[in-house]
Amino acid sequence: MASLQDLPGARGRYAIFGRVFLYAILLLFAAYYLLPLGVMVSTSLKSAAELRSGSLISLPRDFSFEAWGFAWNKANVGVNATGLAPYFWNSVVMVVPSVLISTFMGALNGYALTKWKFPGANLLFALILFGSFIPFQLVLLPMSLTLGFLGLAGTTAGLVLVHVVYGLAFTTLFFRNYYTSIPDDLVKAATIDGAGFFQIFFKIMLPISTPIMVVSIIWQFTQIWNDFLFGASFSSGASAPITVALNNLVNTTTGVKQHNVDMAAAIIAALPTLIVYVLAGKYFVRGLTAGSVKG
Amino acid sequence: MATLTIKNVQKRYGTVAVLKGIDLELHDGEFLVLLGPSGCGKSTLLNMIAGLDTITDGAIEIDGRVINDIHPKDRDIAMVFQSYALYPNMSVARNIAFGLEMRGMNKPDREVAVKKVAALLQMEHLLDRKPAQLSGGQRQRVAMGRALVRDPKVFLFDEPLSNLDAKLRVDMRTEIKKLHQRLGTTIVYVTHDQIEAMTLATRIAIMKEGVVQQFAPPQEVYEQPANIYVASFIGSPAMNFIPAQIVSEADRIGVRIEGAQGASVLPLPAPSAAVLKKVGHDVILGVRPETIARYQHGTNLPPNFARFSAQVSVTEPTGADTLTYLALGGRDAIARVPPKEAPNAGEVAEFTVDMARACLFDPKTEQRVG
Numbered sequence A: 001m002a003s004l005q006d007l008p009g010a011r012g013r014y015a016i017f018g019r020v021f022l023y024a025i026l027l028l029f030a031a032y033y034l035l036p037l038g039v040m041v042s043t044s045l046k047s048a049a050e051l052r053s054g055s056l057i058s059l060p061r062d063f064s065f066e067a068w069g070f071a072w073n074k075a076n077v078g079v080n081a082t083g084l085a086p087y088f089w090n091s092v093v094m095v096v097p098s099v100l101i102s103t104f105m106g107a108l109n110g111y112a113l114t115k116w117k118f119p120g121a122n123l124l125f126a127l128i129l130f131g132s133f134i135p136f137q138l139v140l141l142p143m144s145l146t147l148g149f150l151g152l153a154g155t156t157a158g159l160v161l162v163h164v165v166y167g168l169a170f171t172t173l174f175f176r177n178y179y180t181s182i183p184d185d186l187v188k189a190a191t192i193d194g195a196g197f198f199q200i201f202f203k204i205m206l207p208i209s210t211p212i213m214v215v216s217i218i219w220q221f222t223q224i225w226n227d228f229l230f231g232a233s234f235s236s237g238a239s240a241p242i243t244v245a246l247n248n249l250v251n252t253t254t255g256v257k258q259h260n261v262d263m264a265a266a267i268i269a270a271l272p273t274l275i276v277y278v279l280a281g282k283y284f285v286r287g288l289t290a291g292s293v294k295g
Numbered sequence B: 001m002a003t004l005t006i007k008n009v010q011k012r013y014g015t016v017a018v019l020k021g022i023d024l025e026l027h028d029g030e031f032l033v034l035l036g037p038s039g040c041g042k043s044t045l046l047n048m049i050a051g052l053d054t055i056t057d058g059a060i061e062i063d064g065r066v067i068n069d070i071h072p073k074d075r076d077i078a079m080v081f082q083s084y085a086l087y088p089n090m091s092v093a094r095n096i097a098f099g100l101e102m103r104g105m106n107k108p109d110r111e112v113a114v115k116k117v118a119a120l121l122q123m124e125h126l127l128d129r130k131p132a133q134l135s136g137g138q139r140q141r142v143a144m145g146r147a148l149v150r151d152p153k154v155f156l157f158d159e160p161l162s163n164l165d166a167k168l169r170v171d172m173r174t175e176i177k178k179l180h181q182r183l184g185t186t187i188v189y190v191t192h193d194q195i196e197a198m199t200l201a202t203r204i205a206i207m208k209e210g211v212v213q214q215f216a217p218p219q220e221v222y223e224q225p226a227n228i229y230v231a232s233f234i235g236s237p238a239m240n241f242i243p244a245q246i247v248s249e250a251d252r253i254g255v256r257i258e259g260a261q262g263a264s265v266l267p268l269p270a271p272s273a274a275v276l277k278k279v280g281h282d283v284i285l286g287v288r289p290e291t292i293a294r295y296q297h298g299t300n301l302p303p304n305f306a307r308f309s310a311q312v313s314v315t316e317p318t319g320a321d322t323l324t325y326l327a328l329g330g331r332d333a334i335a336r337v338p339p340k341e342a343p344n345a346g347e348v349a350e351f352t353v354d355m356a357r358a359c360l361f362d363p364k365t366e367q368r369v370g
């Protein structure tokens, strides 16, 4: 279809005025949201000396990455001057398996719930879905008891388990809704062709799940990377994820307050999720709206 | 190649009876068409033959072996779905070979089998494409190829042509018929298109609300429908149903209908015993549109032809024939007459009807009489 503004009579004076107004409002909102980020970036690029002399919103005179380097591997995090680097890798080691396992299990759940309907499948799904409405705070205590019982308290494996369990509600929801739009005939045809439960899953369902898989991965990645509460509660000292380390860095009481380092550290902590959105955001929107597969 | 026997098969979902005791018996190489309106249980029956659904009661046998408890993959059947159900992530070649792959056939053998089927269906040039890159007709062909490659005992088709446009549907219909003549495999084919049923079937089973109304060769279903339901389902335009009465007049038995100039009696050429018993009773006279013709003055009518006059209300030329609407027995009846002989609307004209090809139905039970 032709775009709306190309329709005959759509370029009158009022229409143009309306457009200008619309764009002005949009620009205003964009600026409003971008301003804090702008201030953060600009502050992080100032040197310590410049920080003391200039105002908060003035632009840096000469760009210096000194604060970034300091935040990465010299700053005091808690008691040790390690910078964020080790904690960044802690997060990576925790996030990657959590995301992959919870996405894979969500896909398996969604497949079983839609294509191998068993009595009570809908009730089970409702219960799983209920999990996504339970606030984090509510599960802290039982979860910590469970981890202690399993001998996983204070370990990265323990955190992975927590995130997988908590994420399952969401990933199951994603995949179940996606798979309901896939015709059952596909599974019937494969059954007659001689494929079993897992063969159908791996050879047919998973390969056509790319859009929803992207959604699930982005969602889980941002949730788990940005999580602070579980990280603060279930990790100890050197195994803490970056969000906890950032908090410790900013709250360090020794020495002078270095705003440029704080800002740089905050950006470093947020960068992976930003990058994921920039690279895959397009697929995220597409995956959320994706319907059935053309076959 | 195989025989297929369906014995008193029933299916209930909870308390809803979808199939109420189906009995069908297919010889080797038969082409059975299950015909019926939407929701009558055709797909349910097909799914149960395939093993995709369990049977509540009864038995299904292939080659005399009961297959009720046998997994679909071990029944030696292949199915073509209405939606085609091609695997979107696989190439055409892999789609066709998937069943062989799952059965552990090695790659070189699979490739040979795929080539053979592709040649049979003339789609060698499509083998590397994905289903999304195919037209509707091509997808249909791939779905058939996937079934053919396994060389099963029984083919099951669930409305395989209903997603195609009219022209393609006719072409594919002919192709399926040729394929059947060539391979001679036993086929069960579901459709709600009566033309498909007539052209393809060696026998048709007409279903209504989970009950088979008639199970017979197409011509028999057309000429001797078991009841009013079957008679009205097959044939286009549909059979005319005219309220009438069986009367005995002089030494003849006939049916009396109300025409334009009072009642006329149409003699029955060879009334059966069942008809003789009905003398004096009301019946429904069933007449196919092509058995009504214009009366040519001065011609001698064969004994099985009856003459009557009726008022013409509308004429509809279709090119080959002109459909002529007559007021008969208080209803509109349709006659299919050659355009040259077509009367004018509003005129009262004389017609003949071939009573040897007419049917009589009981107005209460709606079953055919004699």
Ligand SMILES: Nc1ncnc2c1ncn2[C@@H]1O[C@H](COP(=O)(O)OP(=O)(O)OP(=O)(O)O)[C@@H](O)[C@H]1O
Residues within 6 Å of the ligand: B013, B016, B018, B036, B037, B038, B039, B040, B041, B042, B043, B044, B045, B192
């Ligand atoms: N799982 C089910 N639970 C309850 N009722 C069902 C179920 N599956 C089918 N039915 C009912 O069984 C009846 C027959 O369905 P079926 O799909 O066999 O119809 P059909 O003859 O193939 O119709 P169509 O021509 O529309 O495909 C329908 O009334 C349907 O509602």
Ligand SMILES: [Mg+2]
Residues within 6 Å of the ligand: B042, B043, B044, B158
């Ligand atoms: Mg159906």
